[in-house]
Amino acid sequence: MTPHPLPSSLTLAGRVLVIGDGRMGRALVAALEGAGVPVAGPAGRGESGADAGIVLLAVPDAEIASAARAIAPGRTVGHLSGSLDLSVLGPHDGFSVHPLMTVTGAGTSFAGVTAALSATSTAAYAVASAVADVLGMTGVEVLDEDRAAYHAAASIAANFLVTLEGMAEHLAATAGVERDALVPLVRAAVDNWAERGAAAALTGPVSRGDAATIERQRRAISERMPERLPLFDALVDATRDLAVVQRAGIETAP
16 A cells, blocks of 8 residues: 555544544544544444444454444444554455554543554545544554554553563662652653664663673672563663664764
């Protein structure tokens, strides 16, 4: 599928039905209502969408295919999954809009968020773009073959980051240091990465090539969190690779 440049002034035609009464469904209904879009729902699974022109399936990934089968023909049907392609929508003219964010409920704002878009036709892509636009999101096309890689990147950036901070929190607690003490450090590191990219933002003993400090850290992990030693070793190896990129960048900089 080729990229679909579309005017941002495109509007949603007809009533939108949101199916799925979870956090995403409630957030979408509230946000679309706030944007002045005629919207119904959140409805339960099994709804046919007979009175809607556009149906958004805000249901768990495992339920998308069955929810799509219940939709009456002639509707443009979209899902909100980050990892699934469009085949789960069956014969419908289909699209996907995946907001690259954490959704907590009806008060969620989508403004300023990137959304991954895909569609089975130019018309369906226009609907996907319109949904993103009316919610204040910036749409970027992610092809079906790139979907798993895109979603894995999102999981690494958000879920795995939290897992690592949990490890740091636990280890710091063994030294009598509370989580709050780590927060400014974490925020500064993320801000640095956002502004400069990973290689330029890297600091610490691996970046400096300080083998003695790394070994002392490793012994502490081995004594206090032995189950996390393989993860620590893997992270050191990956960080060494990044440090090589960092040094190459510094050495070749004008």
